[in-house]
Amino acid sequence: MALPPLVFVALAALFYFGNLREDRDALPSAREGREAPPVVLTELEGKTLFDDATLRDGEVKLVNYWASWCxxxxxEHPLLEDLAQEVPVYGVNYRDDPGRALDFLDELGDPFAAIGADANGRMALDWGLYGVPETYVIAGDGTVMLRFAGPITRDVVANRIRPAIEAAAAR
Structure with missing residues (x-):
């Protein structure tokens, strides 16, 4: 007889306290605190390609997944250009037409230290991508310090990206 009310109270407490986490809109990342997955990209014509060794070169960096259709x-592009003045930003063009991707960069500017195309989305799957844009802060040893899903804003840069860059630099 007392079991149904106890089950109800337990479920109500679970739902109530489960919704009190710090950022209910944040998507969980299985990659944070772990080594970045391998970089497997193809070249965009005329652009410098980055590889796996780039992520482990001892320098803090950002990896940004983007597409011209996004x-x-x-x-978020102007903020990436601003961040590129502080830390190298590496671009992953996700499931995009190469010509349109290059037109996008010609029109808006190219903030990327190097860039590659993930035409079939395979690398994105390995990285746990939810969708574009997504930005990762990578420590010099290749550890993923932060994954931010969605477009970055000035608030996100100030309160999420820069603190993660500082933590990556302190490693």
Whole structure:
């Protein structure tokens, strides 16, 4: 007889306290704190390609997944250009037409120290990509310090990206 009310109270407590986590909108990442997956990209014509060794070169960096067809990617682009003045930003062009990707960069500017194409999305699967844009802060040893899903904003840069860059530099 007392079991149904106890089950109800237990479930209510679980739902209530489960929704009190710090950032309910944050998507979990199985990659944070672990080594970045391998880089497997193809070249975009005329652009410098980066590889796996780049992620483990001793320098803090950002990896940004983007596409020319992605409106939020266009919105965050000026902030990537600003961040590129502070730390190298490496681009992964996700499931995009190479010509349109190059046109996007010609129009808006190219903030990427190097870039590659993930035409079939295989690398994105290995990285746990939810969708574009996504930005990763990578420590010099290749450890993923932060994965931010969605377009970065000034608030995200100040409160999530820069603190992760500082933590990566302190490693």
């Amino acid at each position: 409106a939020p990617c266009r919105a």
